[in-house]
Amino acid sequence: MEHLVQHAVTTIRERFWEPLSLDELARSAMVSKYYFLRVFTRVTGVTPGRFLCAVRLQEAKRLLLSTSLTVTDIAVRVGYSSTGSFTRRFTELVGVSPTHYRKLSLETPGEPREPAPAPAAPPAPVRCAGTVTGILHTEHRVLTPVRVGAFDTPVLQGTPASWSHVSSPGRFTLARVPEGTWYIHAVAQARGGTTGTAPAALTATAGPVAVRGDTVHRLDITLCPPDWTRPPILSALMDLAPQPTAA
Incomplete structure (x- = not known):
């Protein structure tokens, strides 16, 4: 059934800005959503929702680095109806805010981009x-x-x-x-x-x-x-x- 998952991944990559649901992806594969979810997760290692989120944020990263679009415009283009929810999700999963991510590529034009700051050492109570x-x-x-x-x-x-x-x-x-x-x-x-x-x-x-x-x-x-x-x-x-x- 791997071909069903590959078809779903292609759909996600080509239509990521749309409100794709588990039900819709399963219907396009002509299987039950529970079976589709199980097979998709086994093949890709993540749920369809997490895969879709990753594709959306990857496109947002590309737009931040290659265009002058505002964060609000980018949020809409990648399928978010709320700039706030987009910013929170981006910051959580990318590790820096959209504004900071764009700044990383603009600080020194013509020079290699600086990596994001390394995470701080865990606090003392963490073993x-x-x-x-x-x-x-x-x-x-x-x-x-x-x-x-x-x-x-x-x-x-x-x-x-x-x-x-x-x-x-x-x-x-x-x-x-x-x-x-x-x-x-x-x-x-x-x-x-x-x-x-x-x-x-x-x-x-x-x-x-x-x-x-x-x-x-x-x-x-x-x-x-x-x-x-x-x-x-x-x-x-x-x-x-x-x-x-x-x-």
Whole structure:
């Protein structure tokens, strides 16, 4: 039934600004909404609603960086009827406000964009007991540092509980990971297939990883281009890595 999910994902990407509902997506696939929800979540790792939200906010990020449209206009274009709800959702899932996200690309014209600020260290009452280490692999030539973070969701959104970066595929360590269940996401950019082609995203996800006590988890993950099943990257910290300069 994977073809039904692929059809739904195509519908979401092509009509994200519309008020698409679970019932409508299930009807277009000609299955019950409960069966559709179960299959969609198994294939993509998220519900149709979360996938739709990720696609909308990814388009909002693009418009913020490439146009002079106001936040209100962008909210309407990506399917939100309220600027306030759009701003709250964007800030929660991207990690910075829409205005701040736009500012990141405008502070120094012509220079690499600055990444979003790293999250502050957890407050004292939070027990940070775990360490996650691993080795990153890829068959692609990586042009940027690989950013690795521990997130509480399979969608790469918000700010990580712990993050680090490596200069190329290799060993990484995430220290002081709070107790809980986490997904380990990695992001980098690879050279395009032909001269003049824009760098392509490389991603990897491992998890869920349960961190309890003074545990050390060792992972082995491979960076590769995301396929159609993967929701867009929302986290500003992971997405706004400095762009490579021409050799």
